[in-house]
Amino acid sequence: MARALFQSKKPLFWEQIRVGLLAGDAGEAVGVSATCGRRWFREAGGVKPAVSKPKTSGSRPRLTLEDRIEIHAGIYANESLRSIGRRLGRPASTIKREIDNNSELRCRYTGRKSGYRRKEAFGARQSGSSAKVDYRAMSAHDRSADRARRPKLRRLAIDDTLREQVQSRLQLRHSPQQIAKRLRCDFPDDPEMWVSHEAIYQAIYVQGRGALRRELHQCLRTKRAIRRSQHQPGTRAGRIPDMINISQRPPEVADRAIPGHWEGDLIMGSTASNSAIGTLVERSTRFVMLLHLPDGHTAEAVQDAIIAKITELPEHLRLSLTWDQGGEMANHKAIAKATDLDIYFCDPHSPWQRGSNENTNGLLRQYFPKGTDLSFWGPGFLDQVAVELNGRPRETLGWRTPAEALNELLSNPPAVASTP
Secondary structure, eight states, X not given: OHHHHHHTTHHHHHHHHHTTOOHHHHHHHTTSOHHHHHHHHHHTTSOOOOSOOOOOOSSOOOOOHHHHHHHHHHHHTTOOHHHHHHXXXXXXXXXXXXXXXXXXXXXXXXXXXXXXXXXXXXXXXHHTOOOBOOOOHHHHHHHHHHHHOSSOOOHHHHOHHHHHHHHHHHHXXXXXXXXXXXXXXXXXXXXXXXXXXXXXXXXXXSTTOOOSOGGGGGGSSSOOSSOOOOOOOOOOOOOOTTOOBGGGSOHHHHTTOSSOEEEEEEEEOOTTTTOEEEEXXXXXXXXXXXXXXXXXSOHHHHHHHHHHHHTTSOGGGOSEEEEOSOGGGTTHHHHHHHHTOEEEEOOTTOGGXXXXXHHHHHHHTTTSOTTSOGGXXXXXXXXXXXXXXXXSOBGGGTTBOHHHHHHHHHHSOOOOOOOO
16 A cells, blocks of 8 residues: 555656756655655656657657657656646657567557556567666657668668569569569568568669569569650551450450460561561469461461460360451350360451450560560470469469469369259
């Protein structure tokens, strides 16, 4: 009882300190000895609170040293966050954040009755141990100033393991966004191995933050040495006899719920070579297959290439094919008969109707730049490029790869209804 009465004098002591009394005089003023008053003041870090603090108006600047002295005094007077905040003209959340971030021991405020209690990041949080918060105005002010100092060393500059992970994945032509998302999947319990896609771009492009090798911009899809906005891809249109328009395509194809529906197109080489490579993309898994066209992209050549590639698939993954109105699909009836595919054609100048294929063609330009002779590349190299694309994590697949998504389908084929 006597101890409780003794401790109850502390708030009165700090009020006397705040109005300007010396520690010994403040102790005597509240009914304790001058020695006790000086000890209380020394235990609190020996910082004298400011006599007054004008209210702030308009936009709120950062906390000053005087603000932190007031917070310091409020903590040791066992004031509530709201009470300290009202005195400073700040919300209670600002006071709590300041205490949490800049105490000697990381702390959490749990209410006025239970006081300020700290939970250390690892051991104490699990063991449930707690202690009175150790907040000191001067050290808190210094700690805040250190954190605000710019420029800072970037994560990719100081963490060799993270930098090697990012560089190796860039060399596999994964985009910065794919890398950032996949690192969270691959290291779910290690935040030190997480990095944002913007940090990766800045490490490549921004002078002074180049933690990654400068030449790695060649691994990006655009291969640009500087950043700029993306351009709109061009389209081409034709007219196919007896074609079935995309408007007649069943709704289940559009919602991507059922696998086995494909989108197709050609990526064109240089005009002089008249070369092309065919692309097929499965709409549900984004799995890619490339068509080797060594003899040009005539209707007969495209017909033979599609039939040879599509018939490698099981029947339940050969349902439909959507193409644009290019003349290379003039033999679509023969293709449909040989492969049991339903073939649909997009509207002219509507590349978004084959969005997955358009996206894939953009990715392929990393391997096959515009204006080059595509007949140079053989079927083995095309298969290797397809393997790399199918090994890239995709946001639309929850950062799984197309190969992983397709393997799930092949491992769990649809059940065949038994005949009665």
